[in-house]
Amino acid sequence: MPTGVALRDVREQLFDAAERVLLRDGPSALTSRAVTAEAGCAKGVLHRHFTDFDDFLAELVRDRAARIEGRAAELRGVAGTGDIADHLAEALSDLFGSVAVAIVGLVVSRDELRARLRRTTPTGVPILTEATAMIAGYLAAERALGRLVPDADPDTLAPMLVGTGHLLFADRKGTPPTPETVHRAVRAFLAGVVSQAPR
Incomplete structure (x- = not known):
């Protein structure tokens, strides 16, 4: 079962998603779940590329x-x-x-x-x-x-x-x-x- 959209440049797509959350909802709303949801991918994708949030x-x-x-x-x-x-x-x-x-x-x-x-x-x-x-x-x-x-x-x-x-x-x-x-x-x-x- 697919867990999200295919990501071409994972880092850049996650960074762009984080920016959108940050601009829309502010620093307190910026969580790993919010970023991956915004990017349309599974939460584990972020943790495969970074040691932690x-x-x-x-x-x-x-x-x-x-x-x-x-x-x-x-x-x-x-x-x-x-x-x-x-x-x-x-x-x-x-x-x-x-x-x-x-x-x-x-x-x-x-x-x-x-x-x-x-x-x-x-x-x-x-x-x-x-x-x-x-x-x-x-x-x-x-x-x-x-x-x-x-x-x-x-x-x-x-x-x-x-x-x-x-x-x-x-x-x-x-x-x-x-x-x-x-x-x-x-x-x-x-x-x-x-x-x-x-x-």
Whole structure:
């Protein structure tokens, strides 16, 4: 008797199912049974690929953090072109308009998950740490091109920008901020940092 649908890429399908549960019902509803039911497979499938549920969640967080690192290369690649505020507003909206805010909530709500993540990410909050590195790298590239004032400090500015973005998007059940709201916040943040005479 079949126990569920055939899974092509088991890990990715389970991760996607976990994201849907997380976004729809929040961290407290995220259980192995909820994930496998959402994925349409037997509960044992998850435990055949992961040692336990917290191992699964840790791998989910690491996978989604790695995606941010890929996005960071794209963002650095547009340095020197277009409008800095546009690039940053788009990056923050892409990041926090996705499942990132919910994953941060998940990490904060589960002690065992945090303990496991500390083995590979000893400081910071996963997702926010990678997002901060992404923004800092982009700001450093823009400063090197003369589009930010010489004393602009990317390592100080980036966590402030990420914190602002996180606060704008943090209400999981509320209406997300409009693109104009995000752009206005970024532009206000950049006041006095963008060079008036870029090279």
